[in-house]
Amino acid sequence: MAQRVYNFSPGPAMMPQDVLEASARALVDFQGKGVGIAEVSHRGKEFDAVREEAEQRCRSLFAIPAAYEVLFLQGGATQQFDLIPMNFLKGYAEYVDSGQWAAKAASTAKAYGDARVIATSKADNYSHLPAGWAATAAADYLHICTNNTIFGTRCPTFPEHHTLIADMSSEIASRPIPVGRFGLIYAGAQKNLGPSGVVLVIVRKELLAKAKKVSPIFSYAEHASAQSCLNTPPTFGIYVLLETFRWLEKQGGLSGMEKLNTTKAELLYGAIDGSGGFYKGTVTSTAERSHMNVTYVLPNEDLTTAFLKEADAAGLVALKGYRSVGGIRASIYNAMPLAGVQKLVALMQDFARRKG
Ligand code: PMP
Numbered sequence: 001m002a003q004r005v006y007n008f009s010p011g012p013a014m015m016p017q018d019v020l021e022a023s024a025r026a027l028v029d030f031q032g033k034g035v036g037i038a039e040v041s042h043r044g045k046e047f048d049a050v051r052e053e054a055e056q057r058c059r060s061l062f063a064i065p066a067a068y069e070v071l072f073l074q075g076g077a078t079q080q081f082d083l084i085p086m087n088f089l090k091g092y093a094e095y096v097d098s099g100q101w102a103a104k105a106a107s108t109a110k111a112y113g114d115a116r117v118i119a120t121s122k123a124d125n126y127s128h129l130p131a132g133w134a135a136t137a138a139a140d141y142l143h144i145c146t147n148n149t150i151f152g153t154r155c156p157t158f159p160e161h162h163t164l165i166a167d168m169s170s171e172i173a174s175r176p177i178p179v180g181r182f183g184l185i186y187a188g189a190q191k192n193l194g195p196s197g198v199v200l201v202i203v204r205k206e207l208l209a210k211a212k213k214v215s216p217i218f219s220y221a222e223h224a225s226a227q228s229c230l231n232t233p234p235t236f237g238i239y240v241l242l243e244t245f246r247w248l249e250k251q252g253g254l255s256g257m258e259k260l261n262t263t264k265a266e267l268l269y270g271a272i273d274g275s276g277g278f279y280k281g282t283v284t285s286t287a288e289r290s291h292m293n294v295t296y297v298l299p300n301e302d303l304t305t306a307f308l309k310e311a312d313a314a315g316l317v318a319l320k321g322y323r324s325v326g327g328i329r330a331s332i333y334n335a336m337p338l339a340g341v342q343k344l345v346a347l348m349q350d351f352a353r354r355k356g
Helices: 017-028 045-062 076-088 100-112 205-210 220-225 235-250 253-273 301-313 338-355
Strands: 068-073 092-097 114-120 142-145 164-167 184-188 199-204 293-297 328-331
Touching: 017 235, 045 068, 045 235, 045 253, 068 205, 068 220, 068 235, 076 100, 076 164, 076 184, 076 199, 076 220, 092 100, 100 114, 100 142, 100 164, 199 205, 199 220, 205 220, 235 253, 253 293, 253 338, 301 328, 301 338
Parallel strands: 092 114, 092 142, 142 164, 164 184
Antiparallel strands: 068 199, 184 199, 293 328
16 A cells, blocks of 8 residues: 555545555455445444444443434535534524535525524634524524534533534544533534544433424434434445544543644644744634644745645645635644654754745
């Protein structure tokens, strides 16, 4: 195999090598049975055991209370933008617009009823989280996005609401979370949990009982009672999730992950802040800086292009920022080793010395 590069892609993103290798083996031959995991029935005992173990490990890693269901669904995080109002929007719902995905969640919900954006930081190109807002208790739910993949912000703390719904796609499993404070948490797998095609949903059971009646395939309650096998689930993706959960346990669980992620983020932000202004972070409130997506700019477009070219040649790939932010976005999800960030920082310092 060619030397693996340090892949800073925002998603689908880098996965741990152990997870890739174990999954590749299981794809060809599952436990010496002469058949791969993607070739067996989703209603058979092999996949049953995989789904069951994935759920149990997920429950233990995230410390999920028994009052919650764990679902492995399809349709990406984007489909959740529809499912949430379809199931839970009766009177009105409140949305915090902290970035492009949060805005999309809100605009999607408007097709189903009274979805209100109660705060936005769009006017500042989402360079900080919206401030000075309060949700109302009469709202069916409050929707937030806890890590804004494009703009590099994250919630340092979580707001209070009886039904707090959170898109955690780009930070799931990167730090411990107080699951009991949320009504529903969802995340596309393709950044921190495995390949695209699986969405993890953690939902309070009591909400399912109160949900609106919708066609089974759009109903959380139906998926829960069918243990995520209402129809054929993304079986191989769920297998990779299981391997990722095993790997996460070996890293010391979510608190172990948080420690490593903090070290990586501090190293990178330290290099940005210590560059004498050559590199500038795009997030204006440092407490809200994401530990997953680190966004910064260079003095001009030519230097950005030159930096990206050198990075690529050094095996540091997919660093180009999203077009509405520009500059660099280094996505340093769980699977990015400290050595990858150290190599990036060394290049940044060397580049600034030569070009600054
Ligand atoms: N929410 C967030 C925070 C995201 O980063 C993304 C994808 N980058 C999405 C939602 C959309 O996810 P999907 O492509 O799985 O629908």
